Amino acid sequence: xxxxxxxxxxxxxxxxxxxTLPGSSSRPxxxxxxxxxxxxxxxxxxxxxxxxxxxLPSLLGLGFSFTDWSAYSTDxxxxxxxxxxxxxxxxxxxxxxxxxxxxxxxATIILKTVIALALAVLLTSGVRRLAYLYRALIYLPALLxxxxxxxVFKSILDPDVGLLNSTLxxxxxxxxxxxxxTNVSLALWSVIGVDTWKGVGYIMVILIAGLLAIPRDYYxxxxxxxxxxxxxxxxxxxPLLRPVLAVTTVLNLLYALRVFDIVYVLTNGGPGYATDxxxxxxxxxxxxxxxxxxxxxxxxxxxxxxxxxxxxxRVMRRSEVAYS
Amino acid sequence: MNPLRxxxxxxxxxxxxxxxxxxxxxxxxxxxxxxxxxxEASSMSAQPPxxxxxxxxxxxxxxxxxxxxxxxxxxxxxxxxxxAVLLAALAAYVLARRRTRRHEIIYLLLIMGIAIPTNYVTLxxxxxxxxxxxxxxxIILVYAATQIPFDxxxxxxxxxxxxxxxxxxxxxxxxxxxxxxFSIILPMLTPVLVxxxxxxxxxxxxxxxxxxxxxxxxxxWPMTLSVYNFFGQYExxxxxxxxxxxxxxxxxxxIYVVAQRWIFSGLSSGAVKG
Numbered sequence: 180x181x182x183x184x185x186x187x188x189x190x191x192x193x194x195x196x197x198x199t200l201p202g203s204s205s206r207p208x209x210x211x212x213x214x215x216x217x218x219x220x221x222x223x224x225x226x227x228x229x230x231x232x233x234x235l236p237s238l239l240g241l242g243f244s245f246t247d248w249s250a251y252s253t254d255x256x257x258x259x260x261x262x263x264x265x266x267x268x269x270x271x272x273x274x275x276x277x278x279x280x281x282x283x284x285x286a287t288i289i290l291k292t293v294i295a296l297a298l299a300v301l302l303t304s305g306v307r308r309l310a311y312l313y314r315a316l317i318y319l320p321a322l323l324x325x326x327x328x329x330x331v332f333k334s335i336l337d338p339d340v341g342l343l344n345s346t347l348x349x350x351x352x353x354x355x356x357x358x359x360x361t362n363v364s365l366a367l368w369s370v371i372g373v374d375t376w377k378g379v380g381y382i383m384v385i386l387i388a389g390l391l392a393i394p395r396d397y398y399x400x401x402x403x404x405x406x407x408x409x410x411x412x413x414x415x416x417x418p419l420l421r422p423v424l425a426v427t428t429v430l431n432l433l434y435a436l437r438v439f440d441i442v443y444v445l446t447n448g449g450p451g452y453a454t455d456x457x458x459x460x461x462x463x464x465x466x467x468x469x470x471x472x473x474x475x476x477x478x479x480x481x482x483x484x485x486x487x488x489x490x491x492x493r494v495m496r497r498s499e500v501a502y503s
Numbered sequence: 504m505n506p507l508r509x510x511x512x513x514x515x516x517x518x519x520x521x522x523x524x525x526x527x528x529x530x531x532x533x534x535x536x537x538x539x540x541x542x543e544a545s546s547m548s549a550q551p552p553x554x555x556x557x558x559x560x561x562x563x564x565x566x567x568x569x570x571x572x573x574x575x576x577x578x579x580x581x582x583x584x585x586x587a588v589l590l591a592a593l594a595a596y597v598l599a600r601r602r603t604r605r606h607e608i609i610y611l612l613l614i615m616g617i618a619i620p621t622n623y624v625t626l627x628x629x630x631x632x633x634x635x636x637x638x639x640x641x642i643i644l645v646y647a648a649t650q651i652p653f654d655x656x657x658x659x660x661x662x663x664x665x666x667x668x669x670x671x672x673x674x675x676x677x678x679x680x681x682x683x684x685f686s687i688i689l690p691m692l693t694p695v696l697v698x699x700x701x702x703x704x705x706x707x708x709x710x711x712x713x714x715x716x717x718x719x720x721x722x723x724w725p726m727t728l729s730v731y732n733f734f735g736q737y738e739x740x741x742x743x744x745x746x747x748x749x750x751x752x753x754x755x756x757x758i759y760v761v762a763q764r765w766i767f768s769g770l771s772s773g774a775v776k777g
Contacts, residue, residue: 216680233616233652301518381770385770
């Protein structure tokens with residue numbers, strides 16, 4: 180759908196019924212009372228709520244980022260870039276949090292996309308009977324509250340009695356048993372694993388819809404031409420799925436950068452700051468009453484997301500065009 | 504039957520059921536342990552309960568103050584969803600029908616909300632200034648505001664499929680814009696409104712971060728906050744914690760079973776067709 184050609188069209192203003200005197204005057208405009216049938220104020224309620232509770236805090240954030248706003252003092256002082264300097268100090272908690280968030284984001288995008296794609300292909304062409312049931316089951320975790328998932332996995336990942344380690348020991352792989360959540364170099368990967376378990380079904384469902392939209396004939400023609408299954412996947416499925424993969428990547432990205440609940444419940448950013456992310460760091464600074472720093476970090480994040488949002492919008496629009 | 508093909512089918516089915524099992528195992532685990540005695544559940548093992556302890560649920564509802572939390576969650580989910588879907592439908596309808604530069608900008612501004620994060624720190628300030636901090640009405644308004652962008656995005660695409668002749672006929676018959684919207688357009692939008700509604704309810708029910716910032720008073724806590732708090736208090740009592748988790752996820756599973764069709768159509772219409 181090409182929106183730009185429709186920009187100029189505005190047929191919303193139609194003559195009102197009450198004063199219709201067609202042809203009775205040489206200047207009909209004078210006798211028509213134009214009534215706007217699509218009043219813009221219909222959008223007012225949505226704009227008001229969105230403006231007050233989403234846009235206004237973000238704009239205030241731009242201002243408060245440059246102040247020493249905190250729980251300990253009632254007056255505000257302009258401190259220039261001091262908050263940003265605190266955040267960007269080398270080896271600060273915040274730089275680590277940003278690094279962890281990037282690792283988490285890249286890892287979950289790759290893991291979820293690869294696994295979801297494999298499952299989507301399996302459920303659309305490998306399995307016929309019960310495919311609906313499998314889809315429904317694999318999608319279920321994506322709907323559950325992250326807090327509940329985190330609590331359950333806290334028990335599963337318990338090093339002594341947890342289901343994961345006891346299963347590993349049961350099948351003779353006890354050597355692989357780990358301190359999943361307290362080992363500094365492993366904790367972030369455990370969080371990534373749990374998040375992938377939860378989110379993969381969501382991506383899979385979207386990819387299944389994308390796969391089903393590819394015309395069957397293409398595969399039949401390829402088969403007649405003697406293409407192998409892998410060749411069909413590589414030269415038909417992947418290229419035609421690209422717009423949908425772009426959308427799932429954007430969705431994964433926007434979600435992963437805001438990760439909070441699962442980290443907060445599983446490790447609360449620990450051990451040390453090993454799993455601290457942007458959102459847990461903002462919450463920590465907020466809880467400690469360092470509102471200026473918390474706001475500055477939120478503002479940096481806001482600008483990054485705004486930029487990514489514009490890129491995402493372009494990607495989504497392009498994929499719309501490519502698909503129609 | 505080609506033996507190679509039979510093997511392949513079997514392998515595929517094994518892989519699919521393996522994936523289903525991995526998805527289901529943690530959910531089974533929490534249901535099984537919710538019905539065990541405290542000692543039995545201490546290791547959160549996968550064994551089924553010896554004798555189901557249905558009393559766990561009663562005890563948890565009592566000690567976790569879950570009646571309040573449950574009604575709070577239900578109130579927040581339903582009230583904010585009705586508000587968001589109604590306001591988003593009104594906005595999406597007008598913005599989709601009038602494609603002037605100005606309306607395009609309003610639309611883009613609204614759907615930017617899908618990407619931009621809420622600044623919770625300054626949001627608490629806004630809530631204080633408006634005297635909405637730590638109130639039920641306050642969090643309902645915030646939830647509605649955060650759902651609106653996605654709802655507008657979904658409904659906007661759907662409005663295009665409702666023929667314009669329909670509203671024009673209504674206007675010629677003398678319908679006011681408001682009346683045309685409620686009696687002609689809104690019924691036509693039902694499928695997308697149900698999809699938005701179900702997804703919104705689930706989002707709000709599952710949300711943890713917003714009440715963490717905005718609600719101090721435990722009488723206002725929703726299920727997510729209350730189950731987390733319960734988890735902190737009863738750290739080693741996995742039977743009770745599991746029962747509490749079950750009560751938190753059960754409504755979600757019920758909604759999923761009933762409204763599966765709407766959930767899947769929302770996911771694919773948002774992503775595949777735009």
